[in-house]
Amino acid sequence: MATKACLPRIVHTPxxxxxxxxxxxxxxxxxxxxxxxxPQGAAVADRLSLIAGAITGVFMTVxxxxxxRTGTTYRWRRYFFVSVGLLFPVGFIHNIVAxxxxxxxxxxxxxAGRTPFCFMPIPLLILPxxxxxxxxxxxxxxPSGGASGHGIAAMVGIWLALTLVxxxxxxxxxxxxxxxxxxxxxxxxxxxxRKIDPRWRYGPWAVLLAMVLLSLALFEPAYxxxxxxxxxxxxxxxxxNTVGLIQNGIFVLLFAVLVIAxxxxxxxxxxxxxxxxxxxxxxxxxxxxxxxxxxxxARCKPCVLCQTACPNLSLTSESVAHGEAxxxxxxxxxxxxxxxxxxxxxxxxxxxxxxxxxxxxxxFLYAAWAMAVMFGGSIIAQGLVTIxxxxxxxxx
Amino acid sequence: xxxxxxxxxxxxxxxxxxxxxxxxxxxxLVPSLLAERTGIGHNARYLSVFLSARLLGYLVFxxxxxxxxxxxxxxxxxxxLLMGAVNIALACVLFWYAYSARQFCAPSCSxxxxxxxxxxxxxxxxxxxxxGLLTGLSLCPPFVAAGIRAAQLGSVLQSLLFFxxxxxxxxxxxxxxxxxxxxxxxxxxxxxxRMTMVLIALYYLSLGIAMLIGxxxxxx
Numbered sequence: 001m002a003t004k005a006c007l008p009r010i011v012h013t014p015x016x017x018x019x020x021x022x023x024x025x026x027x028x029x030x031x032x033x034x035x036x037x038x039p040q041g042a043a044v045a046d047r048l049s050l051i052a053g054a055i056t057g058v059f060m061t062v063x064x065x066x067x068x069r070t071g072t073t074y075r076w077r078r079y080f081f082v083s084v085g086l087l088f089p090v091g092f093i094h095n096i097v098a099x100x101x102x103x104x105x106x107x108x109x110x111x112a113g114r115t116p117f118c119f120m121p122i123p124l125l126i127l128p129x130x131x132x133x134x135x136x137x138x139x140x141x142x143p144s145g146g147a148s149g150h151g152i153a154a155m156v157g158i159w160l161a162l163t164l165v166x167x168x169x170x171x172x173x174x175x176x177x178x179x180x181x182x183x184x185x186x187x188x189x190x191x192x193x194r195k196i197d198p199r200w201r202y203g204p205w206a207v208l209l210a211m212v213l214l215s216l217a218l219f220e221p222a223y224x225x226x227x228x229x230x231x232x233x234x235x236x237x238x239x240x241n242t243v244g245l246i247q248n249g250i251f252v253l254l255f256a257v258l259v260i261a262x263x264x265x266x267x268x269x270x271x272x273x274x275x276x277x278x279x280x281x282x283x284x285x286x287x288x289x290x291x292x293x294x295x296x297x298a299r300c301k302p303c304v305l306c307q308t309a310c311p312n313l314s315l316t317s318e319s320v321a322h323g324e325a326x327x328x329x330x331x332x333x334x335x336x337x338x339x340x341x342x343x344x345x346x347x348x349x350x351x352x353x354x355x356x357x358x359x360x361x362x363x364f365l366y367a368a369w370a371m372a373v374m375f376g377g378s379i380i381a382q383g384l385v386t387i388x389x390x391x392x393x394x395x396x
Numbered sequence: 397x398x399x400x401x402x403x404x405x406x407x408x409x410x411x412x413x414x415x416x417x418x419x420x421x422x423x424x425l426v427p428s429l430l431a432e433r434t435g436i437g438h439n440a441r442y443l444s445v446f447l448s449a450r451l452l453g454y455l456v457f458x459x460x461x462x463x464x465x466x467x468x469x470x471x472x473x474x475x476x477l478l479m480g481a482v483n484i485a486l487a488c489v490l491f492w493y494a495y496s497a498r499q500f501c502a503p504s505c506s507x508x509x510x511x512x513x514x515x516x517x518x519x520x521x522x523x524x525x526x527x528g529l530l531t532g533l534s535l536c537p538p539f540v541a542a543g544i545r546a547a548q549l550g551s552v553l554q555s556l557l558f559f560x561x562x563x564x565x566x567x568x569x570x571x572x573x574x575x576x577x578x579x580x581x582x583x584x585x586x587x588x589x590r591m592t593m594v595l596i597a598l599y600y601l602s603l604g605i606a607m608l609i610g611x612x613x614x615x616x
Contacts, residue, residue, distance in 0.1 A: 205584075207591075217419050246606075
């Protein structure tokens with residue numbers, strides 16, 4: 001364990017100058033302007049979305065500026081990520097309730113292929129599609145009206161493009177569910193449960209394997225039907241029979257345990273670390289991504305601060321000894337910021353590790369934040385529009 | 397010549413519906429194979445035991461189906477009861493398998509490093525036989541269709557032969573699974589396999605209980 005006596009010498013990075021930080025933030029400012037300055041629709045909605053877009057643009061730009069200015073990542077990313085996690089249900093639930101009058105997906109909507117598609121079932125669709133050329137999801141490939149958004153093809157396309165660049169960074173910059181538990185995990189000052197059996201890290205792989213096999217056997221997206229904790233804050237199968245009741249009970253129970261109770265007790269993202277099958281699937285793409293986190297053996301003193309800081313248990317003594325994080329690393333930056341000797345660095349595969357790690361961090365952050373502005377930013381803006389819609393804003 | 401037509405039909409039907417059978421058996425077979433020792437030969441032996449027991453399940457069902465008549469055997473009420481019992485039995489075997497994999501893993505997995513698992517005694521045969529028999533008795537759609545066709549044949553022997561040919565057709569699709577022996581076994585793989593078995597056992601258990609207590613789980 002880390003004790004005061006064995007803490008290594010702390011190396012502080014001097015903050016960047018304000019002018020240079022602003023200069024580095026300019027591309028993100030321009031990207032935000034591009035993303036949030038095009039209101040559509042009726043006049044009142046126009047004004048609300050313009051206000052929400054302006055707030056979101058400023059928010060995202062300021063956060064990036066702070067990353068540049070302070071040289072730290074995790075804290076500022078967390079503000080964004082928790083905002084996405086909290087505002088996604090606000091915008092989404094409002095949207096589907098306005099359209100359908102309920103959070104439950106009616107069978108008629110499923111038959112019509114108008115079930116909204118999130119990225120979670122992507123790994124479950126692969127085998128049935130390979131065997132039968134059929135998508136085992138009651139949505140449609142292209143937009144089909146209702147609450148189905150832009151259809152399955154758009155989501156898969158966005159996911160694939162971003163994943164090839166970011167790998168499992170998706171889970172820290174794009175997932176619109178993980179922010180809830182990250183916010184909950186940030187609440188307690190100290191973890192009540194500190195000793196966690198490392199074998200729980202295999203949980204996501206087991207859930208992935210079980211759900212892939214059951215999806216093929218039952219010809220349904222088994223995770224969405226039975227185990228998704230976030231059905232509790234998005235939408236669920238309308239409980240018209242015993243199975244529906246059991247399913248909804250499981251969703252609420254898993255949400256309460258994995259997203260609320262365990263993060264409070266452990267200060268970890270327990271749903272992501274021990275359960276999420278999409279996270280396990282996404283880990284595979286860390287091999288394809290050029291960005292990774294490396295540990296400089298020459299600088300590292302085994303103080304385990306990085307292991308304590310990692311919200312996903314992606315660092316172990318063995319992996320630190322090997323100079324790298326585990327395959328499950330979400331590239332959130334917690335370990336990089338926590339290391340007092342700057343032994344943990346962002347790295348681009350194929351380059352020398354000592355070759356300007358800040359440059360690697362910058363390249364990663366530009367890619368990650370551009371994605372965050374486009375994907376998470378639009379979710380934040382949508383949530384803000386919903387909140388503004390209910391506020392007594394008078395003339396606005 | 398005409399006497400052989402039903403058996404050619406059974407073989408073709410088995411070949412055609414093999415992927416559906418493999419998909420239905422996958423949740424049981426894949427994790428239990430992963431919990432076994434590495435090596436294609438060992439996995440092929442495990443698969444042989446599984447498939448032989450599955451054939452036995454088919455034949456038992458064929459005999460019963462022919463004896464009491466297809467209509468009685470496939471009545472919804474009796475079907476739900478049989479499926480409920482089979483699902484609960486499958487869950488119990490999977491729980492046992494997940495538990496016993498821990499015992500066999502214990503000496504090799506004491507190290508936190510990833511290590512190859514090796515063992516002398518053969519634990520897999522009884523488990524494979526139990527799982528094969530129970531999946532053989534499961535009423536997946538191709539199996540029900542084959543059962544109804546078999547019950548239309550003239551004698552119990554013909555019915556049994558029909559199911560044997562049907563089984564041979566479906567089994568072709570299981571052969572590639574022996575390739576899972578190429579996956580190196582270590583603590584991670586064994587743990588994932590055990591956790592997967594528990595999850596799938598929970599699924600079968602809940603479904604089985606819902607069927608046995610007489611509820612119509614889907615409302616119809």
